[in-house]
Amino acid sequence: MGLTQDALGYLLIFLMIFLFLLIFFSIYYLWKKTEELEQKSASASVRAESPTTADILGLSGKDIWEFIVVGTEDTERLREVKRRFVFVLQRHLESILEQGFYDSKKGKVLMPTSEAKVGGLGGEIASWIPQNRVNEFYEIGQRLNFSGEDADVFRDIRLSLNESIASIVRELDLEIKVEAFVDRLIGNIEPLVNLPS
Numbered sequence: 001m002g003l004t005q006d007a008l009g010y011l012l013i014f015l016m017i018f019l020f021l022l023i024f025f026s027i028y029y030l031w032k033k034t035e036e037l038e039q040k041s042a043s044a045s046v047r048a049e050s051p052t053t054a055d056i057l058g059l060s061g062k063d064i065w066e067f068i069v070v071g072t073e074d075t076e077r078l079r080e081v082k083r084r085f086v087f088v089l090q091r092h093l094e095s096i097l098e099q100g101f102y103d104s105k106k107g108k109v110l111m112p113t114s115e116a117k118v119g120g121l122g123g124e125i126a127s128w129i130p131q132n133r134v135n136e137f138y139e140i141g142q143r144l145n146f147s148g149e150d151a152d153v154f155r156d157i158r159l160s161l162n163e164s165i166a167s168i169v170r171e172l173d174l175e176i177k178v179e180a181f182v183d184r185l186i187g188n189i190e191p192l193v194n195l196p197s
Contacts, residue, residue, distance in 0.1 A: 054123040061126035092127040100141020
């Protein structure tokens with residue numbers, strides 16, 4: 001069974017067309033799959049960029065602070081809001097202390113605002129602290145920059161933290177131990193700052 005030269009030529013042309021179509025459809029398939037993956041990736045990144053916002057029993061930001069200060073007849077709800085706010089307060093104060101520390105290292109003063117987004121288990125929650133309190137903790141954070149050099153400076157900072165936290169605890173009538181709260185605050189920022197033992 002011999003193939004003539006013409007038949008061999010037609011067979012070669014047919015194989016080239018077949019391979020061309022195979023390569024074309026393979027590239028087209030890969031292009032469509034890549035486009036599909038990019039769309040999925042883009043939609044996932046949009047969801048990741050917009051974190052869920054949370055609240056404490058329907059309250060967030062300044063409303064939490066005012067609710068606790070003013071109080072309510074619903075003592076159970078007030079107790080629960082206070083209990084949950086302790087964590088948010090701690091995270092907010094940590095962020096203020098850290099900003100003060102880092103700004104001091106850079107030699108600048110960028111006073112944070114009263115409101116901050118604080119990460120929690122249910123998403124970010126808006127926390128609010130009066131500006132005079134923010135200023136107070138920011139200045140303590142700035143002093144942390146120099147606490148690694150001297151144990152006396154650190155004792156003074158810890159005393160300032162104790163007094164400031166105790167003042168907030170009294171104002172909000174929180175049921176927490178000031179020393180334990182300060183220990184947690186210091187424990188969480190200690191890796192950033194070389195605090196003396």
